[in-house]
Amino acid sequence: MGPAKRGRLPLRILPFAVPLRPLVVLSHLRWDFVYQRPQHVLSRLAATRPVFVIEEPVHSEGEPHWERQRPASGVTVLRPHTPLHEGGFTDGQLQAMRPLVDELAREVGACDVWVYTPLAVSLIDALDAQTVVYDCMDELSAFDHAPPQLLEREQLLLDRADLVFTGGPSLYRAKKDRHADVHCFTSSVDxxxxxxxxxxxxxxxxxxxxxxxxxxxxxxxxxxxxxxxxxxxxxxxxxxxxxxxxxxxxxxxxxxxxxxxxxxxxxxxxxxxxxxxxxxxxxxxxxxxxxxxxxxxxxxxxxxxxxxxxxxxxxxxxxxxxxxxxxxxxxxxxxxxxxxxxxxxxxxxxxxxxxxxxxxxxxxxAKTSWDTTARRMAVLLDGTSCGAASGDAPDASSSHPAAALTPEASGAAR
CATH class of the missing domain: 3.40.50.2000 (Glycogen Phosphorylase B;)
Known part of the structure; x- marks a missing residue:
């Protein structure tokens, strides 16, 4: 469902009756590691839709299974346990995880998918993904010990994504010519x-x-x-x-x-x-x-x-x-x-x-906040995911459901 197949149409306000699909997140960052951009954004998005965060797998003997946690209101963190000793979203781990993701797909049904790591791109195929967002907060290929296949997987993700968000202007300049719908969302502040x-x-x-x-x-x-x-x-x-x-x-x-x-x-x-x-x-x-x-x-x-x-x-x-x-x-x-x-x-x-x-x-x-950032992201996400069905996309106004995203509503840590 690449950018050539779906575009955002002229803006207008969607009625409150429009249901917001579950959001499934593929993340290389542990929720309980360092509280940063993913936690700030996703805990606020969870005020208006259920959010399921799939983390990298950990080793555990026996059959693969999910470890579920509820760190914030509306957020479910899913940590896969597999018998493999490999770290990260390796090919072996992705294969071991596939039955778990199939199970999740049956649970959540049609969903939007939010991706932080290109290494997990193949898991999108197991989900009934309506809209795919690539939130590129770092140039992961530039980090030490980056897997050699990361650049290839990122291109696959860019081909599949409907929206691309970047974590700063440098990343925006690096990605803007590689996708038709790239938006710069510099990390904000509480x-x-x-x-x-x-x-x-x-x-x-x-x-x-x-x-x-x-x-x-x-x-x-x-x-x-x-x-x-x-x-x-x-x-x-x-x-x-x-x-x-x-x-x-x-x-x-x-x-x-x-x-x-x-x-x-x-x-x-x-x-x-x-x-x-x-x-x-x-x-x-x-x-x-x-x-x-x-x-x-x-x-x-x-x-x-x-x-x-x-x-x-x-x-x-x-x-x-x-x-x-x-x-x-x-x-x-x-x-x-x-x-x-x-x-x-x-x-x-x-x-x-x-x-x-x-x-x-x-x-x-005075010009920024995580509430504003999450609200603007939600407007783009909901405009892309609902536009094909409604004929229009939402306006970034206080009437849109995402405008209800507040620290109190989202249960974000303070």
């Missing part, structure tokens, strides 16, 4: 959640493992993998032993023993979404110390806006999707020396400079 860490907000209880650290503190939260410039972190700590470098996040795909060690570098491990604001509230500068390599060429870090919501100075390497839209707000450094100087400038900024910087941050945040 401003109220991270706004708890604003300097003027009521004080939060500081985490025990950060409480005793002296200031200034320069912090990062997120997945720690090949995208992080570990040498830059080491250089930062070495240049200013009086600075405390706080690194919050799980270490994946790299050996923790390769990370720089120093008395003023603190690798604290992963934390839940709810635990992040208290750490952030104790930082003087927020860091985006990304490496400049193929794995970061297309990234659009969600934490940029999360840091902005906390109204803290931000220092980053010149990643395209940070430098282009936010270069007048974020301090940038393209070498270790320049990055260190940017951190020094952020710490020395005058009250007037900080006030102007915060005003710019607030202007950015």
């Amino acid at each position: 401003a109220a959640h991270f706004g708890q860490a604003r300097p003027e907000a009521p004080a939060l209880d500081e985490p025990e493992d950060q409480r005793a650290l002296p200031h200034p503190r320069l912090g990062f939260f997120g997945v720690i993998d090949e995208r992080l410039d570990a040498n830059l972190v080491g250089a930062l700590a070495e240049a200013h032993p009086e600075w405390q470098i706080v690194m919050v996040g799980p270490v994946v795909k790299i050996d923790p023993a390769t990370l720089p060690q120093a008395a003023n570098i603190h690798w604290l491990g992963g934390r839940t979404y709810d635990e992040l604001p208290p750490y952030l509230a104790g930082w003087d500068v927020c860091l985006l110390p990304f490496a400049r390599n193929r794995s970061t060429e297309f990234i659009s870090p969600t934490k940029t806006l999360e840091y902005m919501a906390a109204e803290r100075p931000i220092v980053s390497t010149p990643i395209t999707d940070v430098a282009e839209p936010y270069g007048d707000i974020v301090y940038l450094g393209d070498t270790p020396e320049a990055f260190i100087q940017a951190c020094e400038a952020a710490l020395k900024a005058s009250p007037k400079q900080r006030e102007a910087n915060v005003a710019d941050m607030r202007a950015v945040l």
Whole structure:
């Protein structure tokens, strides 16, 4: 059901009586790993339709079976257990999973399919898929240990998809000529959640493992993998032993023993979404110390806006999707020396400079939210999936059912 077979027709408001089909999601990311774009979007979409998230399989002896979880209202996470020891959506695992997906297809009937990983593209054939959305939030082929068949499977997915969403402008530019209906949805922010860490907000209880650290503190939260410039972190700590470098996040795909060690570098491990604001509230500068390599060429870090919501100075390497839209707000450094100087400038900024910087941050945040992003995605999804039957697609107005997507309605974590 490729783009040449179905298009979105002129917009109008659909009546509330139009049923919204179940949404089946194929994801390489665990729901309980790091709370990010998929959880924000899908928990909001679940306010108006049942959402079933199929994760990568795990090993379990015996017959293949589903492990079901309900992490949010309207969201069912399906973790396949198979007797295979292979990790990810390998050909062997896809074959082992097929009876489970056949079973799910009988349960949900006609559905829309939302795909995060091209490696699972063959599972679409087992479902009664009406509309297929490819939400491309990362260039997975650029990551370390990417399966060689990923690019081929992505082309199959692009041929099959009705809509393509990208996680940032760099990815949009890379995909816009490969499909007829590509839309850029830069990851947004839950401003109220991270706004708890604003300097003027009521004080939060500081985490025990950060409480005793002296200031200034320069912090990062997120997945720690090949995208992080570990040498830059080491250089930062070495240049200013009086600075405390706080690194919050799980270490994946790299050996923790390769990370720089120093008395003023603190690798604290992963934390839940709810635990992040208290750490952030104790930082003087927020860091985006990304490496400049193929794995970061297309990234659009969600934490940029999360840091902005906390109204803290931000220092980053010149990643395209940070430098282009936010270069007048974020301090940038393209070498270790320049990055260190940017951190020094952020710490020395005058009250007037900080006030102007915060005003710019607030202007950015006023234009975006996860509620708005999910609502706009839903309008496109429902317009494509319902257009063939109704003759029209929905208007992105408050009358559309997707306008009811709110944190309270969706049960999204806060």
